[in-house]
Amino acid sequence: MRKIFVSPSILSADFARLEKECKSLEKSGADWIHCDIMDGEFVPNMSFGMPIVKSIRKCVVLPLDVHLMIVNPDRYIVRFAEAGANIITFHLEATQDVKKTAELIRSCGKKVGISVKPGTAVEELIPYKGLFDMILVMSVEPGFGGQSFIESSLDKIKLARKLFPDTLIEVDGGINAQTAKSVINAGADVLVAGNAVMFAKNRKEAIDELRKV
Numbered sequence: 001m002r003k004i005f006v007s008p009s010i011l012s013a014d015f016a017r018l019e020k021e022c023k024s025l026e027k028s029g030a031d032w033i034h035c036d037i038m039d040g041e042f043v044p045n046m047s048f049g050m051p052i053v054k055s056i057r058k059c060v061v062l063p064l065d066v067h068l069m070i071v072n073p074d075r076y077i078v079r080f081a082e083a084g085a086n087i088i089t090f091h092l093e094a095t096q097d098v099k100k101t102a103e104l105i106r107s108c109g110k111k112v113g114i115s116v117k118p119g120t121a122v123e124e125l126i127p128y129k130g131l132f133d134m135i136l137v138m139s140v141e142p143g144f145g146g147q148s149f150i151e152s153s154l155d156k157i158k159l160a161r162k163l164f165p166d167t168l169i170e171v172d173g174g175i176n177a178q179t180a181k182s183v184i185n186a187g188a189d190v191l192v193a194g195n196a197v198m199f200a201k202n203r204k205e206a207i208d209e210l211r212k213v
């Protein structure tokens, strides 16, 4: 049976208690911690930057899964790497030169993720095969937690699984116990979950439930 990773998004955390929040995720069996970086330009929202990633790095040993929702990501990749990111995911739509961005992440010794928004076809990644370790299929318009899963994402996940059989497929947006089952069946390996984990009464149960197929 293939391993399913759960990467809770701390976008839905209480930022005044970040250390407690991150440790609680680690104790609850999270595989990674998903850090949503927003610049107010690529998406109509702002979140946090390198200093917060650096602080999280000090609280937990879990891999930090950094999702850059920013234009021209090359400007900040080295600094996110230095802050302690393990996987750095950028958006296909946000860079002029996909190969250069991917190679920059690789040169920092980090895993490379590439993401597509709901309106971008998975086929657009074909020319870049081999440059990345993970594909992040956005199942909501990026920018905010707590949105509803876009059903047509399931076909995109299936296609990504078929086109890139050796690449991790991550899904982000509207993941809960119900949608998790469909995305796992469609071929996803990594589930990002914001509200479904952070607002659960019991985070361990919520994480275990997501992994169940």
Ligand code: DX5
Binding pocket: 009, 011, 012, 034, 036, 067, 140, 141, 142, 143, 144, 145, 146, 147, 172, 173, 174, 175, 192, 193, 194, 195, 196
């Ligand atoms: C949205 C972010 C997501 C978000 C997920 O732009 O990339 O990671 O926090 O939140 P939920 O799981 O609540 O949809």
Ligand code: ZN
Binding pocket: 009, 034, 035, 036, 067, 172, 192
């Ligand atoms: Zn995200």
